[in-house]
Amino acid sequence: MKEKMYHMWLQYNSIDGPDLQAYQKLFEEVALMGSSSIMEVIKEELNIAIKNMLHISPKITTNQKAKIVIGNINQLNELLENKKKQEIESMSNEGYLLYFFEEQLYVVGKTDQAVLYGTFHLLRLIQLRRTLNTLNISEQPTNQLRMLNQWDNLDGSIERGYSGNSIFYEAGKIVRDKSRLKDYARFLASIGINAISINNVNVWEEETFFITEKYLPEIKEISDIFHSYGVQLFLSINFASPIAIDHLETADPLQPEVMQWWSNKVKEIYDYIPTFGGFVVKADSEHRPGPFTYDRDHADGANMLAEALAPYDGKVIWRCFVYNCVQDWRDRNTDRARAAYDHFKPLDGRFHPNVILQIKNGPMDFQVREPVSPLIGAMEKTNQMIEFQVAQEYTGQQKDLCYLIPQWKEVLEFDTHIKGVGTTIEKIVAGNIHPYRYSGIAAVSNIGNDQNWTGHTLAQANLYGYGRLTWNPSLGSEEIAKEWIIQTFGKNANLESVILEMLLESWEIYENYTAPLGVGWMVTPGIHYGPNIDGYEYSRWGTYHFADRDGIGVDRTKETGTGYTEQYAEPNKSVYNSPTTCPDDLLLFFHHVPYKYTLKNGKTVIQHIYDTHFKGLEQVKELRKKWNSLESEIDDARFENVRERLALQEDNAREWCDQINTYFYRKSGIQDQHQRTIY
């Protein structure tokens, strides 16, 4: 039964009971209009899904009278009422209708890709046991770019990968058997992902040659697989490629020979892969090469690539994760949190229209709790997209349970006030605030070659949720979780309520037992798992908590701190700048306060630390009990997988709880009000 692990939310479990007959009747015959690689894929998926769920093989025809009619607007043009036609014409290319009309069920997309999304939507509804004969759905994605970044290396390793090795590469080669890539593409299409970059943003020596004839033929194969599922392929590139590949003497973006080199290179890539998406670039960041070497700025660097890509509608996705990574811990003036804004904001208006800046959700680096990056929305004339991390680097590494959708929703719902009340991140990255040509959401993937893709079976929910939320940010965390649970484990009210509870409380639990009140870090350097309170305190990474015997936190105020708060629009600027208005959960991110400082919840900082940490550990024990109560309701393989991970999580939570409490007790000398054991 290990298969169940593999199939994630596309289990297509056998349906029984009264629903079965109704579904069976509907699916006796399916009219599938048109032909393309995407339409082939739709046929395949229908065959698998219907056979598994309904135990019948639908007759696939082009009969307009079939109970189910599937096709794009051009194929179905004659069949549709004008109203429907108009409705779909007004949609983006990925929009579709899913409706019941005069005894027929229509899945009509504006394009084949949209039809694929509609089909997956229909199959999801069946998995969720919804009634189909009242359907009247009109859908299109809120975000234009819905992307995943693989941080996979050619040697098979994955930077920040917690689910085994790469499914793309093995021992220095692209995998020969690409069947698992096809399955990955299926999963991505089923949740609406439409773009993927397939190599680590840190582009090492050999990966630099991905854009040469040595690798392009095989990358084209990969691209074809993803393309047939509506997913466009991007590559991360090495900014110094002209030097590394063809021994040019420079990679200076303003040198004609460099521009010409890239122009030729891009042509070569598009000759192989006409549907190629473009480049993802990490430049001048953590020792990666970039335009700074030549005294050029990020706009110079990005625009040079953009010009080469423009003739093919290719895009440059330029990451804003740029900061001083050789900081001196003694230096209190440099503030890593300021870096992205300080670097990029002054360049607004200078970037070409096919450049998109990709900005991490917070100003530091995917901590369990950070404020929202003030750069997002701050550049009116520059395309932007936000970057999340589905991989649980700082949030438990898929050993600990941490359902991240609530975190991402909080970010998306954050009101920047940049254009007045209601200027949410959600609207900015959807392109509804500034006139962005391109925008959207990207995220670091969490999958690897583990049988269950994500190491922790419940971490599948983060990948699922990422896709669903990115398609439609108005979906609730709970709604997404429910969808995922039913599709993954089957319809079972008890199981649904237990797992739902586990997922929804997991982020809070993880936050409870780790670094408190938004201060972040305190993890084992390099590994980023497990507590090491001073691990990043005397380091070069710009990541400090400044705890002493009296207090803790980073003063980022205008008056006495680094002035980072100034990067926000009012009223956020003022809210964050004062400890009395700053939200408790970000207090130590913005302020250095005494341990006896009283939070809005009435507790002192130190008592809050003790309470949350003892509570977090207890909550993990409860998680284990909850999961164990499901033993008889889940197949062994998945049950055991999660059971084992929860045991690891308890070990981790205990270490965090005891080390954090001991560290702060030793430093503050303040007793826990409840006299619990501190070492």
Next chain:
Amino acid sequence: MKEKMYHMWLQYNSIDGPDLQAYQKLFEEVALMGSSSIMEVIKEELNIAIKNMLHISPKITTNQKAKIVIGNINQLNELLENKKKQEIESMSNEGYLLYFFEEQLYVVGKTDQAVLYGTFHLLRLIQLRRTLNTLNISEQPTNQLRMLNQWDNLDGSIERGYSGNSIFYEAGKIVRDKSRLKDYARFLASIGINAISINNVNVWEEETFFITEKYLPEIKEISDIFHSYGVQLFLSINFASPIAIDHLETADPLQPEVMQWWSNKVKEIYDYIPTFGGFVVKADSEHRPGPFTYDRDHADGANMLAEALAPYDGKVIWRCFVYNCVQDWRDRNTDRARAAYDHFKPLDGRFHPNVILQIKNGPMDFQVREPVSPLIGAMEKTNQMIEFQVAQEYTGQQKDLCYLIPQWKEVLEFDTHIKGVGTTIEKIVAGNIHPYRYSGIAAVSNIGNDQNWTGHTLAQANLYGYGRLTWNPSLGSEEIAKEWIIQTFGKNANLESVILEMLLESWEIYENYTAPLGVGWMVTPGIHYGPNIDGYEYSRWGTYHFADRDGIGVDRTKETGTGYTEQYAEPNKSVYNSPTTCPDDLLLFFHHVPYKYTLKNGKTVIQHIYDTHFKGLEQVKELRKKWNSLESEIDDARFENVRERLALQEDNAREWCDQINTYFYRKSGIQDQHQRTIY
């Protein structure tokens, strides 16, 4: 001139001035009596040395009238007076006479090996420009076993190696070109080392097969090389070899088939290498296999091997570095310092006479400052030897200068009082206190395949001094350093005094800027270089400082602590047990005291921390100035090597100084009396 780096203290620099003629005259003809591989080596060495120093090729004869006559007691029997004969008869096999008599210079050894030592002694005297015509020296080593342990792995790496890769192994093979091994053997013989184990005490998978026909032929070649320089070869073995090599079901030392297996194995080894020394064993330590697996104790394990080796006079060197390496930092009762004594003391009398326990000098692990291990001398009926670490694992890794002879001398001079006043470690390991059949000194080597052998050129002094001190522990640190400087850099009064000063103060300097007052650790976990004050505080290694806002240190007293002090004989027991009598430099090893506790030097603990750390950094700056003053007096390669290392040392010292001071200021809140910058 990189050659100078390579030749360490055997430079044999050209001699000029008035000494030259006298030496030349003496060396016109050298009678070399007898023939053996060792005598061959003596001839070689004389040829090299005399040619280089005196620009002549001595006539090597067997002419008894030659100015210099060299041979063993049997060869020279007829030539010697009765008094001299008797004198040499009374010596150990390694003893020799070196004396001038009736216009002839005699080098007479009890054995060829002794003759070799005598010859190197003579050559040393010439390098030191001593007058030879009044010589009347009678020498024999104080310690029986004078050993080096290589921690080299077959893949070419060296565990705790700071001088490049192995000279023995490369990429999974024993090196084909063994000329460097011969040079290493020369260096070792020149300082009296008589035993070497050539593989890491952690015996990994492939190294387990060293005792099989796969490797023995080539190990025999290595053994022959070392044997011709009087150095006996040992191998580290894997206690689970019967299982690993021949798939026995057990390695239980009391099972007849296991005993038989080892008996056969030992016979096989001696068939290849009749001069084989025996086994070095790290068992039941840091996850290495051992007798505990079978519910047997260390005596059972060691004795089983001893029985197999006894017929060949082979020895078992059994390491006592046994402790709980998965300790819980919350557990205040377990004390790693107690472990060796607690494990081994109760076994006294149970070990076979060809077993020797090898005990690290301190109870923890080669820290810059530790008390002496209370186990040494505590077992009257069990052979013991002490283990030092020439490799500077915790003492600067051959980036920082740390001349270790003063540390080892302090250890050797420590009076255990086990048999009353004067029961020094020196006498115990020399076998002069208890009736040990075997005893001596071992040390982890510090060499690798760097051009200069030891990474830091001045670290050569530690290898040189280790040999000299082990031969004769009554030599002073200064005397040894002077010998080394002159032989290494030539005779130059200014250079001699500057380098001497640098060497002699270097241990104190290193101690000044690193972990204070004997508390130890505070280094980067795993790497063991650079500061990480809490790095080992919440770990499983039993290595804690327990610093809180009020004080610091480990309570190891009888009354309120772990009772470790009880392992010492009186009066040490009482001296260590009370903070008022405990030496300042070990205060935090034995006691937890407030930061304001006043030391015997009148300073508070916290002020002592600040003062020593600021001072240590300043002292490193002074070291750099001193070295730079020698630029014109030293060849470029060696000058630059040390210059670069001292720059690294200053960076390291600055990090230590600032991190330690900041850590303790933040924790204690106590200002530096001198208002120096703390972050």
